[in-house]
Amino acid sequence: MYKNNGVVLVLSGPSGAGKSSLIKEIADDIGEYYFSISTTTRKPRDGEVDGVDYYFVSEEEFKKDIKDEYFLEYALVHGNYYGTSIKPVKEALSKGKLVIFDIDVQGNTAITNRLGDITTSVFITPPTLSELRKRLQNRSTDTKEVIERRLVMAKMEIQRISEYDFIVVNDDLKVAAEVLKQIAKTARLKVPINKINDFVHKWEDKE
């Protein structure tokens, strides 16, 4: 009953919440997982690698994939398309992996609508908005304009955190990682609806 079920863990939260650090922190303790890589029409930034950070495609390719219904979800953000291809997710799920998404609030809605029975969603946030500002300024990878845009986005997203199963306040990385690890392990126990139906069927059949 508990084995070989692919399940989904959605992580949302503002850029600067520490999602990547948290995933690194818990990676060794949560069993086999597949980190979903998004597809985008945005140009790669310095150091970004195709197939690692994103699948970088042309707008033409992206629009063809939309038409062919290749996306679990997609969105147009600041003029660039971002989407999640179904195929690698399905593959990982069929292998019983924990599929982790780093995705925004809209993406969470789309995934929960499609895969709600096996999805656990977590909103990760810095303790305060001013702490988020500080972190974004300290990492100095973004221009002032980008930072302001991220903060506006964060303010909008935090209004919707009640849509999430869990909220993790990333104040101390170690503490937040323990909490997230606990959630990820329990996420493994979700059973897909088709397996439930099989179980009910067999449950009565055996008498």
Next chain:
Amino acid sequence: MYKNNGVVLVLSGPSGAGKSSLIKEIADDIGEYYFSISTTTRKPRDGEVDGVDYYFVSEEEFKKDIKDEYFLEYALVHGNYYGTSIKPVKEALSKGKLVIFDIDVQGNTAITNRLGDITTSVFITPPTLSELRKRLQNRSTDTKEVIERRLVMAKMEIQRISEYDFIVVNDDLKVAAEVLKQIAKTARLKVPINKINDFVHKWEDKE
């Protein structure tokens, strides 16, 4: 954020699924909890103690409590009323306890509707219907008629297990207890909607 939140763990499943044994098994490892005691108009059976197994009341008292909206949920089963009083639940929640309900499918619906933001629901079941029959026969506390009625109930309830967050198949008690312990610990991380709203409010305010 994670401390002092009262949360709810609903356990459902047929009589004979092993709910009581499981609760005993995990009791020492899940922190302070309050096991919700139902109120009933049914007469106490041999060995049943008022305030431990149930609160035993008259039909008149029960109906007055319904009128006074004292119940979180109630139902009429085989001619007897069963209900959950709000007051002790609220008290336990305000003390940050894990409130555990052993309740049927209808009860789960009622509680999830009222306290969904802090509720984790688990359906506990023996591996098969014939195993359930065997267990009920072996414990020999029930007459043949009662056993048959329980089996009919179980068949009806199992049709609705997809309404639960988790399913625990109690084949091996130790294994099932480990799974339930994991779920109970994660249930502790749920945050009530009013605390979320407070958090969001403060989150922005501090800037």
